[in-house]
Amino acid sequence: MTPRTVLVVVPTTGGPLRLRALRPRPGLPASAAFAEGDYRPLPWSADYARLAAPGGPLARIPGVAAVPHELRLSGSFDAGRSWEVPVCLAHGLIARGLRLAAEPGEADLVLWATGAVDLDLAILPGDYALLDKIARSRDLFDAAPQAGLAVLLPEGPERAEAERALGALGRARPPVILPAGSVRASLDALTRPDARAPAAPGRRLARTAAMAAGLAVAAGLAGAAALGALHGRPSPEGRAEAPPDPAPQIAAAEPQSLPEPVRETWVAAPALVVEELIAPARSSCRRVAFGADPAERRPVPADGEGRLRASRLAPELCGLAFRPTAPGARIEVGPELRSAALPPAALPDGAQAYYLREGARQNLVYTAQALSATGPPPPGGRLTHALIR
Incomplete structure (x- = not known):
């Protein structure tokens, strides 16, 4: 070919x-x-x-x-x-x-x-x-x-x-x-050679709805089966067709077709928790950084394997806290964040806080890692995170 x-x-x-x-x-x-x-x-x-x-x-x-x-x-x-x-x-x-x-x-x-x-x-x-x-x-x-x-x-x-x-x-x-x-x-x-053309946006919505309906039917059948077993009655049987492939791919011979992106959710237990440090109401990041007021800590959710959802550089975002979940692990933060923040400060629970400098609030992407003191890095210990306006 x-x-x-x-x-x-x-x-x-x-x-x-x-x-x-x-x-x-x-x-x-x-x-x-x-x-x-x-x-x-x-x-x-x-x-x-x-x-x-x-x-x-x-x-x-x-x-x-x-x-x-x-x-x-x-x-x-x-x-x-x-x-x-x-x-x-x-x-x-x-x-x-x-x-x-x-x-x-x-x-x-x-x-x-x-x-x-x-x-x-x-x-x-x-x-x-x-x-x-x-x-x-x-x-x-x-x-x-x-x-x-x-x-x-x-x-x-x-x-x-x-x-x-x-x-x-x-x-x-x-x-x-x-x-x-x-x-x-x-x-x-x-x-990929076995790809098919992607659905148009309107058809994608219909396909998603059909998949949701199929899952609901499957859940209902499973519940009925469990209830039937509990009461000694045979469970109803049915055959459901397989739902459409949620991520069709493009074939080398068909340049018009490419995949619908699959938005994966990272489900592995993280070895590192990252939290936004938010100035409370009627306070400021200056007061938070100097210890006058405690920051509100909001976990940054995952946005895929090894990635966190981007954080907005809103005025109330004072910085980030990093906390390992494994005993004895240490934190290593990339230079992109270190150069935009004050030297790290220890929080009462052992987390490291990086408060953003007032003149360095700009878009950046950095990595953070949880490193074990006795062996290889723990799974889920390396994360990529962006700060954006």
């Missing part, structure tokens, strides 16, 4: 860039990124070299060639990390035998993706200006009206509204959303 041709788009707030070429260049001392027609590496080329270096995040994608690569884009930008996800996906698609298109008219599928990754290729949540990037990409979408459109939207404040904006594009085939948890999950969705 001929590999599908994919146009990889790198959205920016200045407009979308097209990934024009990605090829091995063993003669280079390290991987490098260039704008089309320019021999000078882009300002963030050193970060790309680290991403593609042996032992770097890209090394975790099976089949990616461990040699320097030349990456060429249709244009340039100065800073930011949202190029990481589309570039990682491009490497993974090539490793799985797909081809990259240089122009919209050559593509069977347009892949529009944005976001930063961690060492394990998990996609970091944050404020990626999704609505602005989508608005500036409309001309590019219109240039490939017959191609499928696959979109990766990281978790963040504009994700839900961005999905609605994509659904309103009026394309012949509705845009579909890739899983946003990790690069590898999105690659699996793009290349």
Whole structure:
């Protein structure tokens, strides 16, 4: 089967860039990124070299060639990390035998993706200006009206509204959303051979309702069976058809179909509890930080395996508290939060409190870990969390 041709788009707030070429260049001392027609590496080329270096995040994608690569884009930008996800996906698609298109008219599928990754290729949540990037990409979408459109939207404040904006594009085939948890999950969705086309938004709602009804019927049958056994009567029997697959995937031969993202709930017992420190009514974060008033502590809920739901940088959010659940464990918090907070303070229950500095309240993504003093890190001990406006 001929590999599908994919146009990889790198959205920016200045407009979308097209990934024009990605090829091995063993003669280079390290991987490098260039704008089309320019021999000078882009300002963030050193970060790309680290991403593609042996032992770097890209090394975790099976089949990616461990040699320097030349990456060429249709244009340039100065800073930011949202190029990481589309570039990682491009490497993974090539490793799985797909081809990259240089122009919209050559593509069977347009892949529009944005976001930063961690060492394990998990996609970091944050404020990626999704609505602005989508608005500036409309001309590019219109240039490939017959191609499928696959979109990766990281978790963040504009994700839900961005999905609605994509659904309103009026394309012949509705845009579909890739899983946003990790690069590898999105690659699996793009290349799985047994995929089917996703339902349109209205049909998704109907499918969800049908699944809920099916679950209710199953619960009723189970309850009747239990009641019948209790009273010595035979339980009623029935056969229910299997509910529709809640997460259909895209086939390599069918670029119009991609999966509905599966929003997993992390159910493993966490080794680390993270809490927001909230200023009580008629108080302030300054009074909380200096011990005049105690903060209200609100646990941050999980938003997937190893991820916490993003916290809003509201005026009453004074900081975060970290408490290990395993005896003797210690806490390690990433430098992104440490640089934005005062030195950690011990709370009465042993938790560590990081109070935000008044001049450092900005969007950030950090990791926190619970480390055992006697053995390997406990399961569920590494979390990613975002602070967003």
